[in-house]
Amino acid sequence: MVRKGSGTSHAKIILIGEHSVVYGQPAIALPLSRVTCTATMTETLTPVRTIDSRYFDGLITELPEQMAGVRKLLDRLIRYFNGEKDYWHLSITSMLPAERGMGSSAATAVAIIKSFFDYYDTSLDQDLLLKLADVEEQVTHRSPSGLDAATVSSIQPIWYVKGKQNESLSMNIDGTLLIVDTGVHGQTKEAIAAVKQELENNSTKATKRISHLGQLTTETRQHLIKNEVALLGKCLTLAQHDLSALSVSHPSIDSLIDVAMNEGALGAKLTGGGRGGCFLVLLPNESAAKLLAVKMVEAGASATWIQPLSGGFED
Ligand SMILES: C[C@@](O)(CCO)CC(=O)[O-]
Secondary structure, eight states: OOOEEEEEEEEEEEEEOTTGGGGTOOEEEEEEEEEEEEEEEEEOSSSOOEEEOSSOEEEGGGOOGGGHHHHHHHHHHHHHTTOTTOOEEEEEEEOSOTTSSSOHHHHHHHHHHHHHHHHTTOOOOHHHHHHHHHHHHHHHHSSOOSHHHHHHTOSSOEEEOTTSOOEEOOOOOOOEEEEEEOSOOOOHHHHHHHHHHHHHHSHHHHHHHHHHHHHHHHHHHHHHHHTOHHHHHHHHHHHHHHHHHTTOOOHHHHHHHHHHHHTTOSEEEEOSSOSSSEEEEEESSHHHHHHHHHHHHHTTOSEEEEEESSSOSOO
16 A cells, blocks of 8 residues: 655734744744645655655755745755655645735645654654754744744644743634735844844844843733733834834834725735735724725725634634
């Protein structure tokens, strides 16, 4: 019988706390479980290891620079399973747009790791999963907080502090998020480097912004618990001001957010690395989100997703 293994993961959105999480502040992130990434390994008779994905189709020894993180992860996994004499084809199918702040690289890493453990019929705990995902994320993002991998492998919203066990977060809030893709590619690695630069050049101001983002994240948690949707919206908008001051927004995000706020949104901010990519808009309900989605596309957005804030995470 032909040996097979598969693994899945999904997209994530950071509600609040991106970038400041790299500097020890908390973050809140949600799984976007309908937007999935799947990796499937199939044993082959030819003595080569191959991969097909949206970026590359061929021998894993010839993976392009863009996939250097995946290459490093595959090497680590082959060593972990003493699989130097095993040959397979790895197929990766992802619904996540790349470089848009939805955790595409972490989702790919998590799906690959799960497919290896399934292929070798070995159980995998969350700690080991995150440690292995970090092998890829360190190459792709440089100094990641680990938040992306934790969220793309979680079925619940999480409260995350770097280096600590993440907590599942239960939400009791009547609000809906509209996630809007600007269509502009934003590299997380560059965004992380830009914040580092701000901290070097304007240390006092940038440090204040980072700790303010931490405070807003703590307040957000309270609003989520107490069902204070208008206050939640204010926190998101204030976080956008901080992120913008840290130089990780983008003109396409700023102008689409202006449109959304003029249409009566409760709050809006970029999500993920920024410098392009996606932003999220808080609305009171799903029908308001649907109406705004149409307006966002008319104003130039390339895609939208709707995510209710209470429940609906495991569908
Ligand atoms: C920008 C950042 O905070 C989130 C990227 O999705 C980086 C990280 O946490 O590793």
